[in-house]
Amino acid sequence: xxxxxxxxxxxxxxxxxxxxxxxxxxxxxxRTLAIGDIRVRRVRYSPGYRADHWCSKGHVLLVLExxxxxxxxxxxxxxxxxxxxxHVADEGMPHRSATAGxxxxxxxx
Numbered sequence: 001x002x003x004x005x006x007x008x009x010x011x012x013x014x015x016x017x018x019x020x021x022x023x024x025x026x027x028x029x030x031r032t033l034a035i036g037d038i039r040v041r042r043v044r045y046s047p048g049y050r051a052d053h054w055c056s057k058g059h060v061l062l063v064l065e066x067x068x069x070x071x072x073x074x075x076x077x078x079x080x081x082x083x084x085x086x087h088v089a090d091e092g093m094p095h096r097s098a099t100a101g102x103x104x105x106x107x108x109x
Contacts, residue, residue, distance in 0.1 A: 006035045013042045024052040026099075043105045051096035058090035059109045066103030071096050 016031035026049030031042045045066070054073055062085040070086065071077045073094035078086070088095065097103075 003038060004036055006038075011040075016042070022052070024050045026050060039107075039109050041105075041107045041109075043107055045097065045099045045103045045105075047100065047102040049102070050098040054094040054096050056091050056094050057109055058088055058092060059107050060087045061085045061108075062106045064104040064106055066099055066101055068103045068105065069098045069100075071098060 011033065013031050016033060018029045018031050021028040021030060023045075026046040028046075028049060028051075029044045033040045042064075045068075063080045063082050065082055068080045069077055070080065080086070097105075
């Protein structure tokens, strides 16, 4: 990742508009900033959320609150608590998110 053309800027995430994204079950709410070619998001998943698609986009992800289960297309899954996260390359391992009790994430892609 190369960050270009992005001057120093403070972000108050509560002021970033939230968009709603239904999952296979539950709902995700995204607060998204576009910084050049980079997307930075604070994502909140409702209890019972499960993504409705496999994602092949690269991410750097940090769990802020709750418990996140990341399912990998090869059948594995990983469970992450606050302070844990993962990174994956574009066109790396397809993955999708799920949570029983809800979760809040910080994602850069």
